Amino acid sequence: MPLVSGIEVVNECVSRGLVAGAFNTTNIETTMGIVDAIEKVGVPTFIQVAPTNVALSGYEYIYDMVARRLATTKVPVALHLDHGKSLDAVEKALAADFTSIMIDDSEASFADNVATSTKAREMCGPDIALEAELGSIGGKEDDVAPERASMTDPNEAKAFVDAVRNDILAVSVGNVHGYAPNAHIDFDLLDEVRHASPVPLCIHGGSGLPAEEFGRLHEFGVVKVNIASDLRNAMIRSFGEAYNANNNENSLIRVSKGAVVAISEVVERRIRQFNPSVA
Template sequence: MALVTSTDMLKKAYEGGYAIGAFNVNNMEIVQGIINAAKEEQAPVILQVSAGARKYASPIYLRKLVEAAIEDSNLPIVLHLDHGDDFEICKACVDSGFTSVMIDGSKHPFEENIRLTKEVVDYAHERGVVVEGELGKLAGVEDAVNVSAKDATYTDPDQVAEFVAKTGVDSLAIAIGTSHGAYKFKGEAKLDFERLEKISKLVPGFPIVLHGASSVPQEFVTKCNEFGGNIAGAMGVPEEMLRKAASMAVCKINIDTDLRLAMTASIREHFINHPEEFDPRKYLGPARDAIKRIVQHKIKNVLGCSNKA
C-alpha cells in the first residue's frame, strides 16, 4: 500500500461519527509506537510533521520512516504537514511526497488568509495533494506556533462558508477553545460546541479539524514530576469533550503533547530506577511502548476509529 490522502478517511469519519487521529512524529520510536497501536486496532492514521520536526530530524528521514511504517503495517497512512506557514514550505512538502499539507494563514487578515490558502490549494490539487486550512487562532505554544491568550480568536461561523468556497480547501481547522501545548486551561475546561454545531450546519458534510486536542493525562504529569520533572498546573481537553466533538463534524483530531508526556514520563522513570544503564535502547524501548499504549487508548476510547482501516 502507498501513502494515501485523507479524502476518503475523513469522509468515512464524518459519516460514521468518529475521528481520525493525527499524531505528530519526530523520530523512529514515536513512529513505531503509533503504528504498533494502529496495527493492533486496525485503524487508519495520519502521521504529521511540524516545522520543529522537520528542523530536528530532516524531512527525508521522516518521510522514509513513514514509508517504512506503510510497509510494516499495510494500513492507510497519510503523511501530513502540520502548520505550514507559507507557500514555500507547503510547496516543498508537496514536491517531496507528502499527501496532505496544512497552510496556516490564521495570523493574516481574512482576505489574505483566503489568498494564501487558495495559492496552496491550486498548487497542491494539481498534484493530487489535499489541503487543510485554518480560520481562527488557537492560543498556546508548541513548536513554531506561539499565540498569546489575548491574540487568540474563536472562528467566526459566518466566515466559514465563504472561506471554504473561495479557497477550495479539503478540511478546516477551527478555534473553539482548545490550545496548543500542555497548559490549555487555567480554570474549567470548556469547548464552544454551539459554535461547532453552527459551523457544521453552514458547511454540511465538510470535515472539521481540531488542533490542540491533547488531554494531558494527569498520570503522566504526576510521573514526570515524581521522577524529577517540573510540570505544574498542566491541563488538557477532557476526553469526553473530544468524543463529543468526534460525534459531530470533527473528523481529524491532532494529538502531540500526550505523546511527549508519555514518552518523557517513561524515560524519567527509567533513569531514576536504572541509573547504571546508558544504552539508549533500554530507555527508548519502554518509551516506545508507552506511546503505543496512549495511542491505542485514544483510538479505542476517544477517536472511535478502531477497525476502520
C-alpha cells in the first residue's frame, strides 16, 4: 500500500478505538523491523524521523526506503516528520513527500507557537496531517533537550487548536523523552487536556513510560504514542551482543538480520501494549 496521510491513520484509529505507534527510523534495519511488526499486528502506524536523524541520509532516502518497503503492505502507514523545530525542516520533509508533519515550537510563547504552527498548517494544506506541541516535553531527544520543560495547560488547548487547526496535539503530561526512570503519566491532567482539546492527543517519550500505563491511553483521547529510544537500544544491543559472542564476527548481513528481529519484537510488543484489545 502506498503511504497514506497521517489524517487517514488518525481517523482509522479513532473509528476503531486504537492507538497508533509512531516509531522512529534511521536506517534500513530499523525500517524493516518496524514494518515486519506492523504486518503481524495490522494496526495503522506512523513511521517517523526527526531532523537530527537525517544527517546521513537526507529526507529523500528515508522516503524511498520506507515507501519501497511498504509497497506490498496492506496496513495504512504515514511517514511523519518528528519534532520539526523549524519551518525549513517542514519544507524539506514536504518536498520529500512525507505524508505527516510535526511542528514543534513549544518552547516559544503561546502567541509565537500559534504563529509558527499556523504557518506550518498553511504549508501542509488540508491533506497532510499536522501535529503541534503545546507544553514543552522534557528529557533528551538525540542529546537535544529543551531549555525549559512545561506541562500542557488545559486552559490553552482549545484556543491553540482552534487557531492552528492541527490534526494532532502533542502534550506534556508527565512524559519525558528518552529513558526516564521516574516518568509517569499524570492521568488527571491528561483527562483535563483531553476534554479541552478538539483533536486527538499524542504522547511523546513512550520508551521511558511504565508499560502498564499504555493500555489506558486510548481512554483519554490519545491516538499516537512515540517510541524511539527502545528501537535504537534494540539495534545497538543486538550488534553489541553479536560482537561479544564473537569479536571476529565479519558477517554484517547476519548481524543486521539479527537487529531486524530484535527491533520487530520491540515494535510488536509496544503496539500490543497500546492496544490490549488486539489479538
